[in-house]
Amino acid sequence: xxxxxxxxxxxxxxxxxxxxxxxxxxxxxxxxxxxxxxxxxxxxxxxxxxxxxxxxxxxxxxxxxxxxxxxxxxxxxxxxxxxxxxxxxxxxxxxxxxxxxxxxxxxxxxxxxxxxxxxxxxxxxxxxxxxxxxxxxxxxxxxxxxxxxxxxxxxxxxxxxxxxxxxxxxxxxxxxxxxxxxxxxxxxxxxxxxxxxxxxxxxxxxxxxxxxxxxxxxxxxxxxxxxxxxxxxxxxxxxxxxxxxxxxxxxxxxxxxxxxxxxxxxxxxxxxxxxxxxxxxxxxxxxxxxxxxxxxxxxxxxxxxxxxxxxxxxxxxxxxxxxxxxxxxxxxxxxxxxxxxxxxxxxxxxxxxxxxxxxxxx
Numbered sequence: 001x002x003x004x005x006x007x008x009x010x011x012x013x014x015x016x017x018x019x020x021x022x023x024x025x026x027x028x029x030x031x032x033x034x035x036x037x038x039x040x041x042x043x044x045x046x047x048x049x050x051x052x053x054x055x056x057x058x059x060x061x062x063x064x065x066x067x068x069x070x071x072x073x074x075x076x077x078x079x080x081x082x083x084x085x086x087x088x089x090x091x092x093x094x095x096x097x098x099x100x101x102x103x104x105x106x107x108x109x110x111x112x113x114x115x116x117x118x119x120x121x122x123x124x125x126x127x128x129x130x131x132x133x134x135x136x137x138x139x140x141x142x143x144x145x146x147x148x149x150x151x152x153x154x155x156x157x158x159x160x161x162x163x164x165x166x167x168x169x170x171x172x173x174x175x176x177x178x179x180x181x182x183x184x185x186x187x188x189x190x191x192x193x194x195x196x197x198x199x200x201x202x203x204x205x206x207x208x209x210x211x212x213x214x215x216x217x218x219x220x221x222x223x224x225x226x227x228x229x230x231x232x233x234x235x236x237x238x239x240x241x242x243x244x245x246x247x248x249x250x251x252x253x254x255x256x257x258x259x260x261x262x263x264x265x266x267x268x269x270x271x272x273x274x275x276x277x278x279x280x281x282x283x284x285x286x287x288x289x290x291x292x293x294x295x296x297x298x299x300x301x302x303x304x305x306x307x308x309x310x311x312x313x314x315x316x317x318x319x320x321x322x323x324x325x326x327x328x329x330x331x332x333x334x335x336x337x338x339x340x341x342x343x344x345x346x347x348x349x350x351x352x353x354x355x356x357x358x359x360x361x362x
Contacts, residue, residue: 003055004056009063011064011088011149012147018123019143020072022036023137044120054091090108092108094155097155101153121146122144124141162211164213165241170243174309176210178312208323238273239329255299255300280307
């Protein structure tokens, strides 16, 4: 299945049914009077986030969605049936924009979330509705109201807990394939990954979702290479794993290149927690490894993890580091290293002092 994260569709809700003009005419009924029924309401257009979808490819083959018109009213005070609704089923994480592709209508971030993006027209009143004491035989009825029509943009931003970023051939797809059941395309040339991939990683009986996006190069925010169009898929993540290949001549420069593109893109990526790792270390000897690890540490301001998907070195430590940030973000709790500093202390009477964490008390 091809990956499609943006689609333009035309939608139209149903018109309301017209009211009926009718009079009751039966033998032995002296005063029949008007009995025209109301028209039915036009169908609505809904959008719903469903499980099991991770692309908007369905909207490449169908771009027009129209709800049914309400049935017209009939005699004997019979109201017309409402028109059938139309529901656009989209992946969780889809945003709906107006035709200008900038005005956000709704952001569907939870499975089962529904939103009406076009309301059907109301049905018209039949002539029975207009009967009064002074006008006992009205001979008119209302037409149904027209439905709404508009063009909207669907834009998908994948829901993932952690995102993998880095230059092309930094080992992102290999990392994803090693720790999840995802099978992204892996080859020794730039831009092997042409669309985001998702996988579920497990460490210490806890699962979280990893997103791998195509590699960034210098000038990506200006459209160079694949550009930054896929960075939206890591906007919702809680943590970024920034992989820098040990095969780079200047690992510090490689890190700063991607970091600059993330900052230029914005979208909150510049403020996300970041774990930096030196990948593909199996190609280096000990002396070269120490040199490049020190260079990368100087560039990023933190001690990088050392990873090798081939030998599985450091992979579990990387997953645990990601897990700790994700768990802390989910529960709005401090990270484990900070938790140690915030443990509560007991006074001489054995009471817990205020402002400290109870975890880890003796």
